[in-house]
Amino acid sequence: MEDKEINKLFGFDPNTIGNRPRGYWIVEKIEEEEGWVGAVVGDLCIKTRDGGGNPIDGSACCAGNFIGTAEDGFDRTYRYYYYRKL
Numbered sequence: 650m651e652d653k654e655i656n657k658l659f660g661f662d663p664n665t666i667g668n669r670p671r672g673y674w675i676v677e678k679i680e681e682e683e684g685w686v687g688a689v690v691g692d693l694c695i696k697t698r699d700g701g702g703n704p705i706d707g708s709a710c711c712a713g714n715f716i717g718t719a720e721d722g723f724d725r726t727y728r729y730y731y732y733r734k735l
Contacts, residue, residue, distance in 0.1 A: 650675060658734050659693050659714060666709045666730055667697030676731075686717030686731050693732040701726035 655663050655673070663673040673695040676688050688694065699705055700720040705728065710718065714733045721727035 655693065659732050660735050661712060663693065663695050666695045667699050667706045667728070668704060669698035671696045671698060671727070681722050682719040682729050683731070685719045686729075688716055688731045691734065692716060693734075695730045695732075697728050697730065698726055700724075700728035703728075706730075 652662055652664065664670055666673075673693060676683055676690055676692045676694050679688065679690070683692075683694070695709075697706070703726070705718065709715070709730050712732060714735055716731040716733055718728055718730050721729065
């Protein structure tokens with residue numbers, strides 16, 4: 650899915666989320682981190698390097714469709730931000 654489509658479905662450019670964004674995808678299968686925050690298939694996951702004691706992007710948590718955030722269970726330097734469609 651392209652950035653423009655994500656922007657239309659979720660209301661923002663996914664490349665602006667997180668202090669150090671590393672990519673994004675639409676959740677297709679519920680993995681451990683998705684389960685922690687209550688994400689469902691079809692939600693947006695944005696991977697960043699905001700974990701491991703690095704500061705969380707507070708503005709990323711202000712969107713009305715924000716679900717939650719979780720550090721990666723294997724490499725805690727990664728953080729995931731989750732969003733529902735508008």
